[in-house]
Every structure is written in C-alpha cells, then in structure tokens.
Amino acid sequence: MSRVKFLEERCKGCLLCTVACPKEIIRQSDRFNQHGYKVAEVPAEDMDKCTGCTSCALMCPDIAIRVYRTPKSKGAAKND
Amino acid sequence: MSEQEKLVFDRADALVDVPTHYCPGCQHGVAQRLAGELLTEMGLTENTLLVTSIGCSVFLYNYLNVDSVEAPHGRAPAVATGVKRARSDKFVLSYQGDGDLASIGMAEIMHCANRGENVSIIFVNNTVYGMTGGQMAPTTLVGQKTTTSPAGRNASKEGLPIRMSEIIGQLGGTAYSARVAVNNVKNIRKAKKAMKKAFEVQQKELGFGFIEVLATCPTNWRMDALKANERIENELIPYFPLGVHKDVTAEVED
Ligand SMILES: Cc1ncc(C[n+]2csc(CCOP(=O)(O)OP(=O)(O)O)c2C)c(N)n1
Ligand code: SF4
Ligand code: SF4
Ligand code: SF4
Ligand SMILES: [Mg+2]
Numbered sequence: 292m293s294r295v296k297f298l299e300e301r302c303k304g305c306l307l308c309t310v311a312c313p314k315e316i317i318r319q320s321d322r323f324n325q326h327g328y329k330v331a332e333v334p335a336e337d338m339d340k341c342t343g344c345t346s347c348a349l350m351c352p353d354i355a356i357r358v359y360r361t362p363k364s365k366g367a368a369k370n371d
Numbered sequence: 372m373s374e375q376e377k378l379v380f381d382r383a384d385a386l387v388d389v390p391t392h393y394c395p396g397c398q399h400g401v402a403q404r405l406a407g408e409l410l411t412e413m414g415l416t417e418n419t420l421l422v423t424s425i426g427c428s429v430f431l432y433n434y435l436n437v438d439s440v441e442a443p444h445g446r447a448p449a450v451a452t453g454v455k456r457a458r459s460d461k462f463v464l465s466y467q468g469d470g471d472l473a474s475i476g477m478a479e480i481m482h483c484a485n486r487g488e489n490v491s492i493i494f495v496n497n498t499v500y501g502m503t504g505g506q507m508a509p510t511t512l513v514g515q516k517t518t519t520s521p522a523g524r525n526a527s528k529e530g531l532p533i534r535m536s537e538i539i540g541q542l543g544g545t546a547y548s549a550r551v552a553v554n555n556v557k558n559i560r561k562a563k564k565a566m567k568k569a570f571e572v573q574q575k576e577l578g579f580g581f582i583e584v585l586a587t588c589p590t591n592w593r594m595d596a597l598k599a600n601e602r603i604e605n606e607l608i609p610y611f612p613l614g615v616h617k618d619v620t621a622e623v624e625d
Contacts, residue, residue: 305396305589305596311556328395346556348380352400353391358380 293343293360295333301355304328311350314340331355383411385436392430396596398586399428401553402495405563406464407435409570419462422451422490424476426468427501427588437464445476448483451490462573463490470500473509473533480539487544487578491569494535494581497588498607505591509533512610517591532610536583540616546578547571549615552585554603558613568618577619585611 295317302324308331309317320332333341343360382388386407393399410416419437423429425444432439442450447465455463472480472494483490499517500506507517507524510532514523524532540548547569551562562584569580585607587599594602615621 301390303395307396307596307600310597310600326390343379345380349556349559350401352393352396352398352404354382354386354400354404356380357378359376360379361376 292339293341293358294338295341295343295347296357296359297331297333298355298357299324299330300326301353302328302330303353303355304330305352306331307350307352308347308356311346313344313346314342316340317347383408385410385416387434387436389433391434393427394588394590396587396589396599397427397501398497398553398584398600399495401559402493402584402586403428403431403434403466405553405559405566406466406493409563409567410435410437410464413567413570413574415462415570418460419464420454420458422447422454422463422465424465424467424471425502426471428466428468428495429502431466445471445474446479447471447476448479448488448490448492451492452483452486452488455488455490459489462570464493464570465490466493466495468501469494469496469498469510469535470503470506470508473535477509480535481542484539484548484579484581485542485544487546489573489576489578491573491580492582493566493569494583495586496535496583496611497586497591498532499588499591501588501591505588510535510611512606534611536581536616539579539581542579544579545617546573546580546619547615548581548583548617550583550585550611550613552603552608552613554585554587554600561613565615568620572620575620583611585613 316337348356421439424447536550549565569582589599
C-alpha cells in the first residue's frame, strides 16, 4: 500500500496535483492553512487507491507532498 | 510509518526547507526544484556557485543551499563568466527570467553563449515581466494582453516573440540548448533529463549549456493555476516548440 502526505503549511492550494494524479483521488479540502490557502487532500477513504507513483509530487511547485510506497510482500506472511 | 514503507519522494538536500514567496501555481517552483534535485543527485551542491538575477526568482539564493552572487538586471551571464574564469574548479549555475535574459540582458547572454563559457543557464520563460506587474516581454505572444500591451501584442509594432533556445543553439560556443515545459508529469521528467545535459556539458568542459523552461505566471496572466497550466500546452508550446536545438554530445556520438 502506498500513501501521500501533504505538508499543509507549504500547500498553496493551486490544485495542480489534482490533475496530475492518474487515480484522481486528490481534491481541495475545506481546510485553510495559516497563510490562508485552502489545502489539497486525499480523502481517507481513497488513500488505498494511491499507487505511490509520485506524479502529484512532481507537479507540485511547492514541494508540499511526500510519497510513501510499501513494496508488495513476496508471499511471506507479514502479520506478525 | 510501517517498517517496509519507503519515502519515495522527498525534498532534495540542495533545496532549503523554507516556503517560497512565489504565487500559487507559479512554475518557478518546479524549475528551481529540478535544479536542486540535480545538484543533489549529481553531487554538485558543495561545489556550486550560483548566479541569480532580477525578477521573481531574485530570492533563489534563499532556496538553493549554495553560495550565490546576485547579478544586476540582465547581467547574470557576464557575472557567471567572471565567476567561472576566477574559479574554473566550480560548477557555475545561473538562473534568469525572460525579461532579464531576452530584453535588458540580450547582449550578455548572446556573447556568453558565443564565447562558449563553461557555465549552465536556466532560462525561465513565462512570457511576461512577472516581478514588476506583468509588462510585455520580448517573449510575450502575439495578441497577449499585458499591462504595456493592453490591446494585445501587435507584431507590426512590437515584432514577433523571440525564440531564445533556437537562437542560442545557432551560436558556435553553445554545447547544449533545449526548450522544455513542466506542464505535466511526462514533460517534467523530460525537463529534468534535458537540464541534466545542460549541467553535464559544463562538467565535461564542452561549452555553454542552456535550458529554456516554459513556465506559468498565473498572477500576471490573470488566470488560476490550472488555466495557466493549460495555456502552456494550448498557446505556448505551439509557438515555442519543445526540443533540443543543439547538443554537441549527440554530434560526437553519431
Ligand atoms: C536596471 C533595471 N531595470 C529595470 C528593473 C525592473 N525590473 C525588475 S524585474 C524586471 C523584469 C523581470 O521579468 P523576468 O526576467 O521575465 O522575470 P519574472 O519575474 O517574470 O520571473 C524588471 C524590468 C530593474 N530591477 N533594474
Ligand atoms: S502518488 Fe500517484 S496515485 Fe498517489 S496521490 Fe500522488 S499522483 Fe495520486
Ligand atoms: S500542487 Fe502542491 S501546492 Fe498545489 S495544491 Fe497540490 S500540494 Fe498544494
Ligand atoms: S508574479 Fe508570476 S512569476 Fe512572479 S511569483 Fe507570481 S506567478 Fe510567479
Ligand atoms: Mg518573466
């Protein structure tokens, strides 16, 4: 499973990341940061659709996104 | 963070961890990020001297973790020449806007390239003077409304927009010249590869490295960031085609 983290204080709400995401899971939230920008988010229920492709982070002019990827387990049981 | 989880996108070390002053959606942010990522990946950060220019990128010295000289408006290629000749052991990077480079600084850029100075220049073309409020630049498209061309640029009075990377590609001292865009993920990846080439020709002492980045200025284009980004594809790229205009390394390999 992969996920993204938005650094909300760096986000300027430009929404360029929303059109970069092939899964179309990024949207504008209803939160404003301290600078008055309405920040982007991936709704919790959609995060499992994230593939960790980094498209959103590449498009972001403000380095406001961090992308995490978990390699698929190779058959081994991981729930220990 | 689970144990196997990997951070696959992070800020490069060459980029200072501070917010920038750029407007929302301004692609100066992408251009300078690519520069910073390359400095980190190519191991150049410690050995780089940056020459910054006058325009919205004026505070670049605060954003890249390198020593810098601020050049007077348009004079960055002349300052970069001096820096490189004094310290030829250093990687010398300059970053200029289109008003700075193609208007007041036209003489400096032409002769720096023509002399084949071993420096790399990033040229951010957003078709306006961004910093001073959106006046017409030599790169403003025909018909484009700016504060000094309120009825739109008129080719019969103001001439046609200047295509810098083609012109630079014609000069004898140029080792690499290319135009890129950062309007989608595919173009951003290509832009980084091209910028890397413009850096490598300096490292190999092959001559002048030039990379033109088409970028948005949502504020002075009077558009939101998404519309401005669409304008890159629909209006800028048709007039400013993306591609490599000179690459001496390709000529050697042929
Ligand atoms: C000698 C001199 N003339 C004029 C100015 C005013 N001035 C500052 S920035 C600028 C143009 C910047 O446009 P550009 O290079 O395209 O950079 P951008 O802000 O668009 O990135 C001008 C004319 C100046 N600072 N110094
Ligand atoms: S990493 Fe890829 S899939 Fe995940 S949110 Fe970003 S663009 Fe979408
Ligand atoms: S691209 Fe970056 S700054 Fe713009 S909305 Fe997305 S996270 Fe925020
Ligand atoms: S005025 Fe234009 S170039 Fe300057 S920071 Fe704003 S969007 Fe960027
Ligand atoms: Mg400009």
